[in-house]
Amino acid sequence: MTGGKARPSVHQTGAPAAEATVSKVGVVGAGTMGFGIAIVAARGDYQTVVYDTDGGRIERLKQDAVTFIEKSIKLQKLTSAEAARCLDRLSATSELGMLSDCDLVIEAVFESFDVKSNVLTQLNKICRPDAIFASNTSTLSITQLAAASGRAANFVGLHFCLPAQIMKLVEVTPGMQTSTVAFDAAWAFCIKSGQIPIRTKDTPGFILNYFVIPFNNAAIRLVEQGVAEPPDIDTAVKTGLGHALGPLELVDMVGLDTQVLLCEAFYQATLDARMAAPHLLRQMVAANRLGRKSGRGFYDYASSRAFGA
Amino acid sequence: MTGRAYCVVSAGESRSFSSNDPFVLQATMSASIVVIVGTAASSIFRDVLSRRPKLVLVELDQQLLGEITGECGGEEGGAILGFSRFRLGSGAASQLIELVVQPRTLQNARRDAIALFESAGFQVATCLDRPGRILDRLVRPYFNSALERLDDGLASAEDIDRAVKLGLGFKRGPIEWLDETGLAHHGAVSDALSELLGDPYYKPGRRARVAMRKSSE
Numbered sequence: 001m002t003g004g005k006a007r008p009s010v011h012q013t014g015a016p017a018a019e020a021t022v023s024k025v026g027v028v029g030a031g032t033m034g035f036g037i038a039i040v041a042a043r044g045d046y047q048t049v050v051y052d053t054d055g056g057r058i059e060r061l062k063q064d065a066v067t068f069i070e071k072s073i074k075l076q077k078l079t080s081a082e083a084a085r086c087l088d089r090l091s092a093t094s095e096l097g098m099l100s101d102c103d104l105v106i107e108a109v110f111e112s113f114d115v116k117s118n119v120l121t122q123l124n125k126i127c128r129p130d131a132i133f134a135s136n137t138s139t140l141s142i143t144q145l146a147a148a149s150g151r152a153a154n155f156v157g158l159h160f161c162l163p164a165q166i167m168k169l170v171e172v173t174p175g176m177q178t179s180t181v182a183f184d185a186a187w188a189f190c191i192k193s194g195q196i197p198i199r200t201k202d203t204p205g206f207i208l209n210y211f212v213i214p215f216n217n218a219a220i221r222l223v224e225q226g227v228a229e230p231p232d233i234d235t236a237v238k239t240g241l242g243h244a245l246g247p248l249e250l251v252d253m254v255g256l257d258t259q260v261l262l263c264e265a266f267y268q269a270t271l272d273a274r275m276a277a278p279h280l281l282r283q284m285v286a287a288n289r290l291g292r293k294s295g296r297g298f299y300d301y302a303s304s305r306a307f308g309a
Numbered sequence: 310m311t312g313r314a315y316c317v318v319s320a321g322e323s324r325s326f327s328s329n330d331p332f333v334l335q336a337t338m339s340a341s342i343v344v345i346v347g348t349a350a351s352s353i354f355r356d357v358l359s360r361r362p363k364l365v366l367v368e369l370d371q372q373l374l375g376e377i378t379g380e381c382g383g384e385e386g387g388a389i390l391g392f393s394r395f396r397l398g399s400g401a402a403s404q405l406i407e408l409v410v411q412p413r414t415l416q417n418a419r420r421d422a423i424a425l426f427e428s429a430g431f432q433v434a435t436c437l438d439r440p441g442r443i444l445d446r447l448v449r450p451y452f453n454s455a456l457e458r459l460d461d462g463l464a465s466a467e468d469i470d471r472a473v474k475l476g477l478g479f480k481r482g483p484i485e486w487l488d489e490t491g492l493a494h495h496g497a498v499s500d501a502l503s504e505l506l507g508d509p510y511y512k513p514g515r516r517a518r519v520a521m522r523k524s525s526e
Binding site for chain 2: 229241244
């Protein structure tokens with residue numbers, strides 16, 4: 001196995017499993033996450049093919065890849081030769097059959113169990129039985145997706161952070177039936193791609209979302225209760241705790257509508273009251289105060305004023 | 310030097326300023342702005358008021374400003390404000406001042422208080438007189454859930470810390486913070502907030518309770 005941080009095996013007992021070799025990676029979904037994951041894979045020396053049903057998204061991905069790689073050369077992150085090899089290894093298609101010989105397929109489609117399980121079912125029909133499937137889900141159960149995929153042993157969670165082509169962290173999550181071979185192959189893929197894998201348990205939100213969603217909701221509730229204004233809360237968190245961004249700046253960046261969707265998914269999965277979308281959040285979404293994307297959220301991006309000011 | 314003259318009246322040990330802190334050293338012997346520091350602020354509060362200062366700033370630890378000034382059906386306020394320099398347990402004091410206001414706090418008193426602290430190099434975040442103010446309200450449930458999830462085996466302590474730093478841009482992970490600043494202190498603060506807020510998420514996590522019991526042996 002490729003080197004990296006020592007960590008326990010998925011199965012602590014039994015005969016040592018053989019290693020799976022990954023040389024070709026499929027990425028399903030050419031959206032923001034799919035683009036970033038594809039760049040990571042191609043940069044990591046993997047033959048990479050991106051699949052999407054939307055031809056427009058495929059064309060955008062190709063253009064964005066060229067732009068990103070050119071910028072990487074300018075920033076001296078890649079040499080010209082490395083950049084050329086990276087682009088050579090990256091292709092995009094609207095034919096699902098092009099993924100049939102992939103060793104690892106990472107889905108990054110819309111965050112819905114039905115949408116993901118439908119894609120995984122289709123992939124299961126065309127891919128080799130030993131191919132490993134991975135999901136970039138941030139909210140759904142890996143064990144449940146694995147079961148729906150039809151290849152529970154060869155299934156693992158690979159949750160990349162946004163933007164995947166820049167952020168190094170990947171949460172690597174085995175489901176209940178994930179084999180050591182599949183987990184180790186996914187881990188080795190992360191290491192070889194220059195990512196930093198962290199093993200997590202298959203529980204809602206893994207590590208990142210489990211902590212950040214209630215933290216952000218608590219900040220929204222302080223605004224809702226009139227305890228403090230958004231700039232005061234963000235100043236407190238940045239100055240007192242040294243966070244790079246305040247929670248309300250972060251929610252504005254992620255999108256208030258996305259925060260509601262995340263809250264709904266996590267509340268349903270956990271019945272944890274902290275995960276429930278605060279009333280103020282829903283009101284702001286109804287008023288089209290979605291954050292940066294609509295020009296106004298907790299801050300007004302036209303005038304730099306804060307919500308309520 | 311700050312642009313405004315103020316005097317510091319000490320009433321016990323201060324969590325915000327040591328006796329040789331520049332903020333204390335730059336204070337004058339007497340001024341119309343009085344900063345009361347120390348855990349026994351309430352014991353000298355009336356005496357300070359009898360001198361008719363223009364502005365009084367009272368250091369708060371876990372208590373509420375209303376416990377010192379009294380409350381009056383939402384009409385409390387004026388030129389007496391609370392403040393706390395944020396620090397976690399035995400950790401270093403931060404540059405954050407949480408400035409506590411009441412419903413009828415005078416606007417010019419608030420402005421003067423902010424200007425005084427900012428001119429001394431602090432960042433000021435203003436909030437209402439509520440238990441835990443801003444940061445304790447946010448971090449205590451976060452720390453408790455991190456302790457619980459560590460017990461549940463979500464990931465190792467090192468990986469939880471690494472994940473939030475790399476994935477969320479936090480300066481430190483929750484377990485690191487608690488190791489550095491004291492689990493027992495976290496437990497005590499969280500326990501007090503749990504009682505004041507009646508919110509179960511403030512109940513100290515098991516590891517914090519263990520640390521509290523051990524420290525009281």
